[in-house]
Amino acid sequence: MFFKKILVPVDGSKHALLAKRRALAIAESMDSEIVLVHVLDRIPAIIGGHAREELRKEMKVEAQKVFEQYTPGLEAKGIKYKTRIESGRPFDAICTAAKEEACDLICLGARGLSEVEGMLLGSVSSAIISHCAIPVLVVR
Numbered sequence: 001m002f003f004k005k006i007l008v009p010v011d012g013s014k015h016a017l018l019a020k021r022r023a024l025a026i027a028e029s030m031d032s033e034i035v036l037v038h039v040l041d042r043i044p045a046i047i048g049g050h051a052r053e054e055l056r057k058e059m060k061v062e063a064q065k066v067f068e069q070y071t072p073g074l075e076a077k078g079i080k081y082k083t084r085i086e087s088g089r090p091f092d093a094i095c096t097a098a099k100e101e102a103c104d105l106i107c108l109g110a111r112g113l114s115e116v117e118g119m120l121l122g123s124v125s126s127a128i129i130s131h132c133a134i135p136v137l138v139v140r
Contacts, residue, residue, distance in 0.1 A: 016070070028079065040060070040085060042088070098134055106137070
């Protein structure tokens, strides 16, 4: 199987970093492009007007800082990549971004529910596996 474009959801976690590393290895071997996606937290409905806009701006600045954790390795290896900031329910936003970008693969980090239950996937990972129509690689 050949992957031309790989979507990697990133949130600043070690799990997402492991997924990016695996996506990088695949991209190197297949000359693939990587799409890094960060999903913004929802802003509570009680926050409105100017405060809402200011908070959204701050969240976008923080998202750029998250991307900075993942891009140096891509740049060093000469991998073509782009970044996307999305909002909404994470699994919906990730699946929509994958479709809009015409990605062939989603490479994401697994999340254990607790240290003892490390074999279980996190709810976002499980939802992506269940709802996205393209192959999903879960990295531990």
